Amino acid sequence: MSILVTGGAGYIGSVVVERLINSGQRVVVLDNLSTGYRQAIHSEAEFLLGDIRDLSCLEHVFSHFKIDGVIHMAAKALIPESITDPAPFYDINLMGGIKLVDTMVNYGVKRIIVSSTAAVYGQPDSIPIDESTTTNPMNSYGETKLSFERTLYWYSRAYGFEVTIFRYFSAAGASINYGEAHIPETHLIPRLLLSALKGTSEAEIYGTDYDTQDGTCLRDFVHVIDLADAHIRALEVPNISGFRVYNMGSGTGYSVLDVVDKVERITGKKLQRKFLPRRNGDPARLLASSAKAIHELEWKPTYQSLDDILVSAWNWHCRFPNGYQK
Numbered sequence: 056m057s058i059l060v061t062g063g064a065g066y067i068g069s070v071v072v073e074r075l076i077n078s079g080q081r082v083v084v085l086d087n088l089s090t091g092y093r094q095a096i097h098s099e100a101e102f103l104l105g106d107i108r109d110l111s112c113l114e115h116v117f118s119h120f121k122i123d124g125v126i127h128m129a130a131k132a133l134i135p136e137s138i139t140d141p142a143p144f145y146d147i148n149l150m151g152g153i154k155l156v157d158t159m160v161n162y163g164v165k166r167i168i169v170s171s172t173a174a175v176y177g178q179p180d181s182i183p184i185d186e187s188t189t190t191n192p193m194n195s196y197g198e199t200k201l202s203f204e205r206t207l208y209w210y211s212r213a214y215g216f217e218v219t220i221f222r223y224f225s226a227a228g229a230s231i232n233y234g235e236a237h238i239p240e241t242h243l244i245p246r247l248l249l250s251a252l253k254g255t256s257e258a259e260i261y262g263t264d265y266d267t268q269d270g271t272c273l274r275d276f277v278h279v280i281d282l283a284d285a286h287i288r289a290l291e292v293p294n295i296s297g298f299r300v301y302n303m304g305s306g307t308g309y310s311v312l313d314v315v316d317k318v319e320r321i322t323g324k325k326l327q328r329k330f331l332p333r334r335n336g337d338p339a340r341l342l343a344s345s346a347k348a349i350h351e352l353e354w355k356p357t358y359q360s361l362d363d364i365l366v367s368a369w370n371w372h373c374r375f376p377n378g379y380q381k
C-alpha cells in the first residue's frame with residue numbers, strides 16, 4: 056500500500072512513518088515543517104514540503120502518487136496557544152482537514168486514519184474515559200479536533216469514507232532514532248528529561264490543588280511506538296468500514312509528581328520542584344479505557360510501564376541532546 060502521512064515530520068508522525076516503512080508500506084510525507092523537522096523523516100519516505108491548506112499542493116500529491124490511504128496527523132496542537140489565539144487552530148485543524156478530505160473525494164481515496172485527542176472530552180465526570188464518554192472540549196484545540204471528527208462522520212455516511220479516529224491521551228517515549236523535539240516544549244516528560252539533561256534541573260509543576268491523590272494532574276501516557284502500531288493495525292484489519300473512534304492510552308494514570316519522581320530515579324538527577332499556578336485548559340484527570348481498540352483492532356500495546364516509556368525517551372534525548380537541530 057501507498058500511504059500519505061500528513062505531519063510525518065512531527066514527533067508522532069516520524070515514528071508512524073518509520074513503523075510503516077518497516078512493515079513494508081510505501082510512504083509519502085506531506086509536511087510544512089512548521090513544527091516538524093526534515094531530519095525526522097525516514098530516508099525511504101518520499102517527502103513533499105507543503106501545506107494541507109494549499110489546494111494546488113494537495114492536487115499535486117494525489118495526482119502524482121497513487122495513494123491508497125491517508126494518515127492525517129498535521130495539526131496545531133499547543134493547548135495554551137489555542138486558548139489565546141484560536142483562529143489558526145480552526146484554519147489548520149478544521150479547514151485544512153476539510154481541504155484534505157475534499158481532495159480525497161475528488162481522487163476516490165476513501166480510507167483515512169486521523170490523530171485526534173483526549174482534549175475532546177474536556178473535564179470528564181468519571182474515569183476511565185471510554186469512547187461513549189460525553190465530549191465537552193475546554194479549549195479550541197479540542198473543539199477543532201472534535202469538529203473535524205464530526206465532519207468525517209458525515210463524509211463517511213455520504214461518500215463511503217472509511218474513517219478511523221484515534222483519540223490519543225499523552226504520547227511519550229521514543230524509538231531509537233526518532234523522539235520528541237518541540238520548540239517550545241510544553242509536554243511534561245521531555246521538559247523534565249531536558250531539564251535533567253542540560254537545563255536548570257527544575258521541575259515546573261502547574262497546579263497543586265486538583266482533585267487527585269497528591270493535588271497534581273493525573274495523566275495517561277502511551278508509548279509512541281504503541282500508538283504508531285495501532286495505525287498499522289487499523290490499516291491491516293479486514294472488513295473495517297464506516298466510522299470508528301478509539302481511545303489510545305495505557306489505562307494507568309500517573310500524577311505529575313509521580314512522573315517527577317520516576318524521572319529523578321531514571322536520570323539519577325535531583326530536580327528542584329517549582330510549584331506554579333494551574334494552566335488554563337488543563338483537566339484534573341485523564342485516564343483512558345482502550346478496551347475497544349484492544350478488542351476490535353487486536354491492538355497489543357507492549358510498553359505497559361511508565362519506566363519503560365521514560366527510559367526510551369531518556370535514551371533518545373541523551374543520544375540527540377539538541378533534538379534534530381545541529
Ligand SMILES: NC(=O)c1ccc[n+]([C@@H]2O[C@H](COP(=O)([O-])OP(=O)(O)OC[C@H]3O[C@@H](n4cnc5c(N)ncnc54)[C@H](O)[C@@H]3O)[C@@H](O)[C@H]2O)c1
Nearest residue numbers: 062064065066067087088089090091106107129130170226
Ligand atoms: N503529542 C501528543 O501527546 C498528542 C496527543 C493528542 C493528539 N495529538 C495529535 O497528534 C498529531 C501529531 O502530534 P505531534 O505531537 O507529533 O505534533 P508535532 O507538532 O510534532 O507534529 C505535527 C506535524 O504537522 C506539521 N504541520 C502542522 N501544520 C501543518 C500544515 N498546515 N500543513 C502541513 N503540515 C503541517 C508540522 O510541521 C509537524 O511536522 C497532531 O494531530 C496532534 O494534535 C498529539
